Amino acid sequence: MILWLRLAAATAVLLLPGVVVARALGRRTVSATFAWSVALVAGALALTFAVHGSLWLTLGLDLGAGAAAVPLAFRRSPREERLPGGGAVVVTGVVLGALLWGIEGVVRGDALFHLGRIRKLDDFGALSLRTVDEFKDGGLHPGYAFPLWHGWLALVAKIAHVDPTSVVLHEPSILAPLALLLAYEVGRTVFRSAWLGVATMLAQVALIAFAPGNGGSYTSLELPGSVARQLLVPAALTLFFLFVRAPSRPLALTLAAAGMDLAFVHPTYALFLAIPLAGFALARALLVRADVRANAMALTAYGLPVLLVFAWLEPIVAETLSHNPTATEKAIQLRHYANDLVVHSQSSFHLAPGMIARSGSIALAALVLVPLAGLAARRRWAAFVLGGTVVVLVLELWSLVFPHFSDLVSLSQARRAAGFVPFAFALVGGASITTRFLRWAVLPTALAAGIVLQVEFPGDFGARFHSGPAVAAWIALFGGLAALAVGALRRGALERPGPLAAAAVALFVLPVVVHGFAHWHAAVTTDGDALTPGLVQYLRHEVPRGSIVFADLETSYRISGYVPVYVCNAPPSHVADTKANDPDARRAAWLEFLRTGSLAIPRQYHADWIVLRRREPVARVEAQGAVPVYRDASFVLLKP
Numbered sequence: 138m139i140l141w142l143r144l145a146a147a148t149a150v151l152l153l154p155g156v157v158v159a160r161a162l163g164r165r166t167v168s169a170t171f172a173w174s175v176a177l178v179a180g181a182l183a184l185t186f187a188v189h190g191s192l193w194l195t196l197g198l199d200l201g202a203g204a205a206a207v208p209l210a211f212r213r214s215p216r217e218e219r220l221p222g223g224g225a226v227v228v229t230g231v232v233l234g235a236l237l238w239g240i241e242g243v244v245r246g247d248a249l250f251h252l253g254r255i256r257k258l259d260d261f262g263a264l265s266l267r268t269v270d271e272f273k274d275g276g277l278h279p280g281y282a283f284p285l286w287h288g289w290l291a292l293v294a295k296i297a298h299v300d301p302t303s304v305v306l307h308e309p310s311i312l313a314p315l316a317l318l319l320a321y322e323v324g325r326t327v328f329r330s331a332w333l334g335v336a337t338m339l340a341q342v343a344l345i346a347f348a349p350g351n352g353g354s355y356t357s358l359e360l361p362g363s364v365a366r367q368l369l370v371p372a373a374l375t376l377f378f379l380f381v382r383a384p385s386r387p388l389a390l391t392l393a394a395a396g397m398d399l400a401f402v403h404p405t406y407a408l409f410l411a412i413p414l415a416g417f418a419l420a421r422a423l424l425v426r427a428d429v430r431a432n433a434m435a436l437t438a439y440g441l442p443v444l445l446v447f448a449w450l451e452p453i454v455a456e457t458l459s460h461n462p463t464a465t466e467k468a469i470q471l472r473h474y475a476n477d478l479v480v481h482s483q484s485s486f487h488l489a490p491g492m493i494a495r496s497g498s499i500a501l502a503a504l505v506l507v508p509l510a511g512l513a514a515r516r517r518w519a520a521f522v523l524g525g526t527v528v529v530l531v532l533e534l535w536s537l538v539f540p541h542f543s544d545l546v547s548l549s550q551a552r553r554a555a556g557f558v559p560f561a562f563a564l565v566g567g568a569s570i571t572t573r574f575l576r577w578a579v580l581p582t583a584l585a586a587g588i589v590l591q592v593e594f595p596g597d598f599g600a601r602f603h604s605g606p607a608v609a610a611w612i613a614l615f616g617g618l619a620a621l622a623v624g625a626l627r628r629g630a631l632e633r634p635g636p637l638a639a640a641a642v643a644l645f646v647l648p649v650v651v652h653g654f655a656h657w658h659a660a661v662t663t664d665g666d667a668l669t670p671g672l673v674q675y676l677r678h679e680v681p682r683g684s685i686v687f688a689d690l691e692t693s694y695r696i697s698g699y700v701p702v703y704v705c706n707a708p709p710s711h712v713a714d715t716k717a718n719d720p721d722a723r724r725a726a727w728l729e730f731l732r733t734g735s736l737a738i739p740r741q742y743h744a745d746w747i748v749l750r751r752r753e754p755v756a757r758v759e760a761q762g763a764v765p766v767y768r769d770a771s772f773v774l775l776k777p
Contacts, residue, residue, distance in 0.1 A: 140299065140303060140307065141307070141310065141311070143297040143298070143299060144293060144297050144299070144304065144307060144308060144311050145311050147292070147293040147294075147295075147296035147297035148293055148308070148311050148312070150296050151174055151178065151199070151289060151292055151293065151296070152170060152171070152174045153200075153203060154173070154177050154200060154202055154203025154204075154206075155169075155170045155171060155172070155173035155174025155175070155176075155177060155203075156170050156174075156203075157203045157206045157207055157210045158173040158177065158202070158203065158206045159172075159173045159391070160210040161206040161207075161209035162387035162388075162390065162391060163385075163387055164387065164388070165219065166220070166376075166379070167220065167223075167315070167322050167372075168319060168322055168323070168371070168373075168375035168376050168395070169376065169391045171319065171368065171369075171372050172372050172373070172376065172391055172394045172395035172398055173391065175285065175286075175289065175369070175394075175398040175402075176394035176395075176397060177199050177202050177203065178195070178199055178285065178288055178289050178292065179283075179285050179288075179397065179398065179401055180198070180202070181194075181195045181196075181197075181198035182283075182284075182285065183283075184198055185198070186265050186266055189263040189265055190262075190263075190264060191262040191263070192258055192259060192264065192288070192291055192292060192295055193295070195288065195292065196295065196296070199292075220318070220321070220322055220325070221331050222321070222331060222335070223321075226314070226317050226318050226321050226338065227317075227318060229314075229317060230313045230315070230316065230317040230318065231313075231314050233313045233314075233317065233342075233346070233355070234309070234310035234311060234312075234313035234314060235310065236352075236657065237309050237310045237313060237352055237355055237356055238307060238310045239659075240351065240352050240356060240657060240658055240659045240660075241307060241309070241356060241659065242659035242660060242661045243306075243661060243662065243663065243664050243667075244302060244305055244306060244664075244698065245661050245664060247360060247362075247711065248305055248357065248359075249694055249695060249697070249698035249711070250271070250694075250697075250698070250707075250711050251287060251290075251305065251359075251360055251361065252301060252305045253269075253271055253697040253698040254269040254281070254287040255287050255290045255291045255294065255301045255304065256291075256301045256698065256699070256700075256701050257269045257701055258284065258287055258291035259291040259294050259295055259301050259701075260682055260701035261682060261683065261701060266283065266284075269284050270703070271697045271703065271704055271707055271712065272703060272704065272705070272707075272717075272718060273685050273703040273743065274717070274742070274743070275713075275715070275717050276456060276713070276718055277453050277713075277715075278713040279450055279453045279454045279456075279457050279713060279715070280361075280404060280405070280713070281361060282449075282450055283401045283446075285398070285402050286361045286364055286402045287361070290304050290305070290308060290359060293308060302699070304359065305359055308358065308359040309355060309356055309357065309358035312359070312364070312368065313355060313358065315368060316342075316355070316358060316367045316368055317338055317342065319367075319368055319371040319372055319375070320337060320338040320342065320371055320561075321334045321335060321337070321338040322334065323371040323374045323375045324336065324337020324338055324341075324562075324565065326374075326375045326378050326379060327375075327378055327517065327521060327562060328518050328562075328565065328566070328569075328634060332634060332635050332636050332638065332639040333565050333569060333634050333639060335639050336565045336568065336638065336639040336642035336643070337561050337562065339642055339643055339646055340499060340503075340560070340561040340564045340565055340642055340646060341371075341561045342355075343499060343646035343649045343650055343653070344496060344497075344499045344500065344560060344561065344649075346653065347646075347649050347650045347652065347653025347654070348496055348497045348498070348499060348596050348649050348652070348653065349596065349653075350652065350653060350655075350656030350657075351656055351657070351658060351659065351660040352653075352660075353653070354366070354367065355367070356660075361402050364402065365399055365402045365403035365406045366403075366406060366556070369395065369398055369399045369402060369403075369406075370399065370406065372395055373392070373395040373396060373399055373410060374410070376391055376392040376395050377392060377414060377435050378517065380431070380434070380435045380438065381428055381431045381432055381435050381517070382431075384431050384434055384435075389434065389435075390438075392438045392439050393438050393439065393441065393442050394442075395439070396438070396439040396441075396443045397442035397443070397446065399443070400443040400446035400447065401446060404446065404447065404450060405546050405550045405553070407443045407446070408443070408546065409553070409554045409556075409557045410557060411436070411439065411440055411443065412525075412528055412529055412532060412554065412557060413521065413525025413526075413529055413557055413558075414435075414436060414439065414525070415436065415524075415528065416523075416524030416525045416528030416529070417432070417517075417520050417521040417524045418432035418433070418435075418436060418524070419524050419528070420520040420521075420523050420524025420525075420527075420621060421517065421520040421524070423621060423625050424514045424515065424519070424520055424621065424624045424625055425514070425515050425520075453715075456715040456716050456717065457547070457713065457715050464483065467483055467548075470548045470549075471483065471548075474548055474549070474552065476489075477489055477492055479536075481536060484540055485536045485537075485540065486536060486540060487533065487536045487539040488533040488534060488539060488551075488552060488555060489607070490534060490607035490608075490609075490610035490611060491606065491607040491610070492533075492552065492555055493533070493555050493558065493610040493613070494607075494609040494610060495597045496560075496596045496597075497595055497596025497649070498587065498590035498591045498594050498596070498649060499561075499564060499645075499646060499649060500558075500560050500609075501590055501594050501606055501609050502567070503558075503560040503564040503567070504526075504558070504563070504609040504610060504612060504613040505609055505612055506563050506564060506566070506567025506568075506571075507522060507526050507567075507612070507613040507616060507617045507620070508612070508613075508616030508617060508619065508620045509566070509567045509571070509620075510522040510563065510566050510567070510570075510617075510620060510624075511523065511619070511620025511621065511623050512570050512620075512632070513566065513569075513630040513631060513632045514620075514623075514624025514625070514627065514628075514630070515628065515629070515630050516630050516632070518566050519566060519624070519630075521559055521562060522559055522562050522563045523617050523620055523621050523624070524621075525559045525562075526558050526563065526613050526617050527614060527618055527621065529554060529555065529557055529558050530610060530613060530614040530617075531614070532554065533551075533554060534614065539551065542554075563613075564642065564645070565638070566632070568638045568639075568641045568642045568645070569632040569633055569635075569638040570631055570632045570633075571638075571641070572632075572633040572635075572637050572638040572641060573631050573632055573633040576637075577637070579637065579638070579641045580637070580644055582641075583641040583642070583644045583645040584645065584647065586645060587644060587645040587646065587647060587648045587649070588648045591648040591649055592648075594606060595652065664695075666692065666695060667695065668692070668695050668696065668699060668772070669769050669770070669771050669772060671767075671769045672748070672767065672771075672772045673699050673700065675767045675774060676696065676699075676700040676702065676746075676774070677699075677700055677701075679766075679767075680700070680702060680745075680746060681745075682701045682702065683701070683702065683703065684702045684703070684745040684746060685702065685703045685704070685705065685742065685743055685744045685746070686700075686702050686704050686705070686744065686745070686746045686747070686748055687704070687705045687706075687730075687738075687739035687742060687744035687747045687748070687777075688704065688705075688706075688747065688748035688749065689727060689750065689753065690706055690707055690724060690727065691708065692748055692750065692772075693705065693707050694707045694708055696748065702746075705723060705726075705727075705739065705742040705744055706720070706723035706724060706726070706727050707720065707723075708720075709721060723742075726738050726741070726742075731753065731754060734754045734757035734758045734760075734761055736758070736761050736763060739777055740777060744777060745776075745777075746774060746775070746776060746777075747763060747774070747775040747776075747777055748772055748773070748774050748775075749772065749773050749775065750771060750772060750773075751771055751772070751773065755773050755775075759775070762777075763775040763776065763777050764776045
């Protein structure tokens with residue numbers, strides 16, 4: 138409870154300046170608050186890097202910006218109304234967060250990479266963009282060149298006065314109420330209905346947290362990819378639709394801040410969100426010939442800071458081997474992702490249509506319901522569902538387009554764009570239209586459909602794709618195209634938003650929630666390659682910060698996460714594949730060291746220390762002059 142309170146208080150401190158600035162601009166929404174909170178941290182962090190200050194300077198600048206806006210916040214009344222039912226959503230989020238707390242397990246996978254960056258920001262002074270790298274002689278990671286969200290989490294650790302490991306493990310419990318609020322707010326804004334806002338929140342949380350089991354992506358809400366997808370994307374969507382309905386300069390500025398936040402936290406997701414937004418603008422112009430100017434202004438407000446961030450990242454991205462790959466590199470990628478793709482040749486391939494609905498019954502139902510949006514063609518949500526879905530699917534399923542898209546963002550990232558189909562909105566919108574025709578019969582129909590689909594298509598949430606109902610993607614694509622054509626010719630909106638439609642969605646997702654609770658436990662509770670507590674303590678207290686440590690790949694990866702030092706290698710899957718990093722060459726150097734024990738290899742990387750597991754050639758390295766300074770049952774630390 139004490140740790141929860143400290144993390145919650147620290148997070149509230151970082152949100153407070155955003156509250157003040159948003160109110161100074163006449164904004165009261167949760168989305169505006171969060172967008173400005175993150176943007177202020179971005180600005181403070183940039184100034185800190187410019188003068189090589191510490192994280193205390195970042196915190197001071199952030200709080201100072203909020204304090205400067207206090208007079209304007211009190212003088213200017215917010216324009217938006219309060220979010221009805223927000224308190225109940227927060228309570229629900231707190232309960233969900235408490236449930237998440239017990240299944241966090243251990244820091245693993247990508248989280249170790251991010252933990253290392255957070256720890257360096259928290260422990261080092263004289264910060265710069267290069268400070269957070271895992272390699273002293275490496276290059277910036279193109280996806281996290283500006284460590285905005287790492288800086289946020291490091292500030293949480295600093296304010297709460299806890300180890301960054303605790304933040305990485307338990308911050309998802311603190312962010313869960315915010316994630317639910319943002320999902321509710323975006324649904325309410327898009328549908329202009331509090332009931333359908335609740336339905337959108339239920340669909341989104343069931344899809345992301347319960348369908349995969351083990352808490353889904355909500356257990357990793359602290360990671361940049363998850364926070365971008367579950368917090369920043371809904372916030373940007375809310376601000377976009379608010380601007381389209383009532384354009385204003387303060388709202389344009391807030392939308393621009395959200396775009397900048399998303400571009401810094403996860404650049405490709407900023408681009409992926411722009412795709413359905415552009416589809417919405419095109420569909421809106423086709424269906425009702427309205428909002429053309431407002432949509433163009435909204436896309437500009439959102440897209441301009443994103444483009445500026447991309448321009449800054451371009452030289453870094455150019456160093457990445459997966460960007461505009463050679464024929465050899467592309468052949469390797471196509472083999473690696475063969476199960477996810479339909480490959481005709483190296484220049485003609487596309488995403489396997491079954492990948493679109495791989496996440497189970499909610500995604501499947503949403504895709505099948507997409508064409509129904511044509512019956513509410515005059516509504517903005519319908520244009521978003523139709524335009525957003527069709528444009529994303531054309532990009533993902535057309536062999537003439539997808540190869541160029543994958544060259545631009547990498548094949549690994551291009552696959553993820555399928556997740557930006559507006560699933561929750563298609564499901565909720567389809568339920569509101571179905572309710573118009575079935576009335577009360579929609580409730581047993583929704584429950585029965587939810588049970589059948591959950592039993593037959595529970596979803597595939599593994600790292601590699603295996604199977605899925607491909608027909609759903611084709612129904613969404615061609616049915617969506619037909620609905621756009623029909624919707625452009627007819628008028629009216631055959632829908633019934635309200636409690637009945639929300640109840641239908643709740644009943645449909647109920648089997649998914651039951652499944653999620655039946656599999657509510659930590660996915661991983663032990664780490665087979667874990668460091669011993671004694672080694673960690675010795676490295677933290679006896680080895681100077683910023684030293685360079687040479688060890689095997691998995692040991693190095695964990696050392697970079699738990700100790701504020703640099704390493705010489707790491708698993709290639711967890712390292713940016715840039716020319717400066719060259720993870721394959723580093724791996725080859727380690728293998729050569731295992732074979733020969735030559736100290737020239739770690740000295741080549743300017744290593745100050747060597748960490749070896751007991752099964753590795755400790756005696757051979759000692760014979761070459763390395764001095765052991767620490768031993769335990771698993772590891773030996775040597776001075777070369």
